[in-house]
Amino acid sequence: MLTPEDKKLIQQVWEKILSHLDDCGREALERMFCVYPQTKTYFPHFDLHPGSDQVRSHGKKVAAALSNAVKNVDNLSQALSELSNLHAYNLRVDPVNFKLLSQCFQVVLAAHLGKDYTPEVHAAFDKFLSAVAAVLAEKYR
Numbered sequence: 073m074l075t076p077e078d079k080k081l082i083q084q085v086w087e088k089i090l091s092h093l094d095d096c097g098r099e100a101l102e103r104m105f106c107v108y109p110q111t112k113t114y115f116p117h118f119d120l121h122p123g124s125d126q127v128r129s130h131g132k133k134v135a136a137a138l139s140n141a142v143k144n145v146d147n148l149s150q151a152l153s154e155l156s157n158l159h160a161y162n163l164r165v166d167p168v169n170f171k172l173l174s175q176c177f178q179v180v181l182a183a184h185l186g187k188d189y190t191p192e193v194h195a196a197f198d199k200f201l202s203a204v205a206a207v208l209a210e211k212y213r
């Protein structure tokens with residue numbers, strides 16, 4: 073459960089990284105493909121080299137979806153409903169992979185925020201990204 077304090081921290085951090093959100097999305101994907109190469113199997117149609125146009129543009133989409141989630145943190149199921157359908161019914165991404173991308177996104181945040189990535193911010197994002205992942209996976213059964 074995200075506390076009011078968690079939500080405040082998430083919104084503050086989001087403001088801070090807003091100007092390079094697209095980079096954060098791209099970097100998270102680059103980390104995921106490098107650290108967990110099995111995730112590349114979902115993107116056989118992409119050029120997955122770091123910095124490729126497709127990785128860049130996909131990073132932008134993922135970052136925009138997360139922005140939408142931050143804005144609708146009290147109503148994630150509804151806000152992410154279409155994405156949840158897409159991942160469950162069309163893409164059929166194994167839900168274990170959501171955790172992997174979440175973890176990579178956290179590392180990107182930590183690298184960008186340095187000392188501002190406090191344990192409290194870490195905990196808040198861990199809860200938030202778990203909640204996003206739970207919604208993306210909720211249509212699987």
Ligand code: HNI
Binds near residue numbers: 111133137159169204
């Ligand atoms: Ni995901 C497409 C958001 C996790 C594989 N994904 C999208 C799109 C968004 C998105 C936004 C674009 C939808 C559209 O075009 O309408 N994905 C997210 C978010 C997370 C996530 C917010 C988790 C936090 N996706 C994952 C994971 C995988 C994944 C973990 C696989 C490892 N996603 C895909 C694939 C596509 C996709 C594959 C389609 C790409 C394409 O353009 O063909």
